[in-house]
Amino acid sequence: MNTSHDHIVKSYDEELQRLTGEIIAMGEHSVRQLEAAMAALGQRDGDAARKVVDGDDALDACERRISHDVLRLLALRQPLARDLREVLAALRIAADIERIGDYAANVARRTLALNRSEPIPLAGGLAPQARMAARLVREAMQAYATQNAELAHAVRERDAELDALYVGLFRELLTYMMEDPRSITACTHLLFVAKNLERIGDHATNIAENVWFVVRGEALAQPRAKHDALSEQ
């Protein structure tokens, strides 16, 4: 028998599912923005870079819509326990994805700036770092979509590898600048691109920590050390 209570419950699940679906789509869009920005950087393709910059508005709009949906869901449904955690995690994960999109757009803007100077061979060295960043975001979103706490935990662990790649690139870029001071402006842009990729990994970690929190009901223990040696870079 389809009681009125059943009706409300079903409809709440549907709303939550819609919210989750929106966030998964938003996450995939942010990764595609990152990949398009890196492709534009590698090919010195200004048109492609501008497309990425313009594409960021869609992610911003998506976050605003999700915030609005969360507010409505909290007001109308007053979820509790795991439902409440899921709704709050949705809000936070959308904010992390929005930031990932900002970093992708910033890479695209720097591509436009870099195209004004001579190509730098080192730009290619950023590709593996970008691939790892994209992979971390995809895995964090996969953990979210499947509510997989173990995968979420693995994402946080793997972020340390991305940090290590960043430190290596940072040193290479500094050396390059010292050897050829004419490359300083361009290398500085690449330094910030590398930093953006490292930050994208941090946001993937945030997403993963939120997944853990939803599934387990508590924070992921022992926050990863803030790797003092690395974070000076």
Added chain:
Amino acid sequence: MNTSHDHIVKSYDEELQRLTGEIIAMGEHSVRQLEAAMAALGQRDGDAARKVVDGDDALDACERRISHDVLRLLALRQPLARDLREVLAALRIAADIERIGDYAANVARRTLALNRSEPIPLAGGLAPQARMAARLVREAMQAYATQNAELAHAVRERDAELDALYVGLFRELLTYMMEDPRSITACTHLLFVAKNLERIGDHATNIAENVWFVVRGEALAQPRAKHDALSEQ
């Protein structure tokens, strides 16, 4: 007559007030961290820098406590309308303050790195930018404490001045590096310090936008343009 309903209402207000008080204290702590980090940078004071790095844990703990309080408040009180907006804004503002603290700690870590090389006169040029960043955070928190939407709006407008200071410093640092390639490592750290200060302004703006949202019930219209020319820096 003190009915049971009055009792619940009063106690909810008390809880919200406690939450707001915690956030105001957290905001002030983050600004003091920033000021201490900049003082340590200016005086090349490693001990003071280490104190700032260590002090960041307290801010992280504060954010976790606030997230926990928000979850509890939502579950037990199920606030609506402006009350609900206030509680969600508390969550977001605490996250912004936590990031401001991270940037302050990063400045302190870079101070430790900078102390390993010769002093650079340009380090002093960061002081006005830092003062403006600190002022923006204080004003955003003042807008929060007094629920002043106009002040919140002014903070967002003034962030453009901080961005302009950043662009000027960025160019100065690049010129300095080109003139004296031995300064490249140190100047790179200062570039990132300048970027951190610029990002702190963005977080002050986020706080201000949340205050506007709580007071007015809608997003601050016309999001500030993403100043393409500047964000390439």
